Amino acid sequence: MERVVITGGTCLVRGTFIKADILIEDGIIKDITKMISKVLKEDAEVLNAERCLVVPAFFNAHTHVAMTLLRCAVEDVPLMDWLREVWRAESRMNEKDVYTGAMLGIAEMIKSGIACFSDQYLHMDGVAKAVEESGIRAVLGYGMIDMDDEEKRKKELKETVRFVEKWKNKQRITLTVDPHSPYTCSEELLVESIKLSQKYNLPLHIHVAETKDEVRMVKERTGKTPVKYLNDLGFFSQKVIAAHCVWVDDEELTILAKNGVSVAHCPVSNMKLGSGIARIAEMVDAGVNVCLGTDGAASNNSLSIIGEMKFAALLQKLRNVKIVRAEEVFKMATKNGYMAYGLRGGELEEGYLADITILRKGLSYTPLYNPFYSIVYSSYGFEVRDLIVDGKVLMKNCDLMTVDEERLMDEAERRGFDLIL
Secondary structure: OOEEEEEEEEEEEOOEEEEEEEEEEOOEEEEEEOOOOHHHHHOOEEEEOOOEEEEEOEEEEEEOHHHHHHOOOOOOOOHHHHHHHHHHHHOOOOHHHHHHHHHHHHHHHHHOOEEEEEEEEOOHHHHHHHHHHHOOEEEEEEEEOOOOOHHHHHHHHHHHHHHHHHHOOOOOEEEOEEEOOOOOOOHHHHHHHHHHHHHHOOOEEEEEOOOHHHHHHHHHHHOOOHHHHHHHHOHHHOOEEEEEOOOOOHHHHHHHHHOOOEEEEOHHHHHHOOOOOOOHHHHHHHOOEEEEOOOOHHHOOOOOHHHHHHHHHHHHHHHOOOOOOHHHHHHHHOHHHHHHOOOOOOOOOOOOEOOEEEEEOOHHHOOOOOHHHHHHHHOOOOOEEEEEEOOEEEEEOOEEOOOOHHHHHHHHHHHHHHHHO
């Protein structure tokens, strides 16, 4: 039995911060109490969390983690121009490149307190191998694009089936079916994606209404907006995570809410690419489950959910529609991500996944009037001291336990320049 004990921390339990100890056994939160017995501590790895906040670990609900190799390679251009340059570089990538880029991104996410991420990309075996070796949790899907090419469509669907069959039933890997978007996928590919989702009982993960250009292209081809088009195809009959949803109207918000669609909001990427500001306040009011993602590092350029929380909150204030409170934004960064993908995590509760972040109460959290305010508005990222995933300590006192950081950076630097130059 693997056992970890967190002692003396100020823990977020059922919406309230309290002084407590946490007992973890075999990857699950076993007990939350005022004091864990000395007998249990003797057989455990003990983390002293005095002067720390102990919270559910963060969840990156939408990313393309291997794009760390393309970080800062293409800058200061609109989305469609950016995509053309990025796709050109990606066409030269192999599985080892993707593995290295994924490991680099995973190391960054561990250091920023992220226990789980949802990834859609190419050469996904490389991402899955990095997940297995690093100890992080992940939701993975092969990103399918066919551009109305029948032969390409057959290959994309075949690759999705192969990937699902190879990586199903892994302890820390959850799988999804991932058509890229309504503007890069034919109707036939979207319909086949629904069938695969039904066959394997997997969620669908897709980009939706990220830009005005996307909405225009889908309207020109189908006569409908992306959300209405997908709805009429029956796409939302399955569990769906829709990334971005920047350009949606009230009727479309109702469709998303009625069908239980989760939205992965990526505020920093949306700002950087000039995509727009998503109507998150209205989504929350409509009952849409909103979670937070970073998108890929090439369009962000970090993989920090801490940064996404602050911008998610501030952008809604800028819109001057309705304030989305810090507590709600924190849920978007934790509980809502796990809920979107059907995982029992994102809360410090007995029986839940032991994915936990420990934050130091340093200068940026002083005075600590309200921990939610400090975490959402005052965090830089260096507050993250420890990360536990699946009951295992992946970072301790800011040191990575499963990744050779220096060696990884050297390899990523070499592979990145080989792709770009």
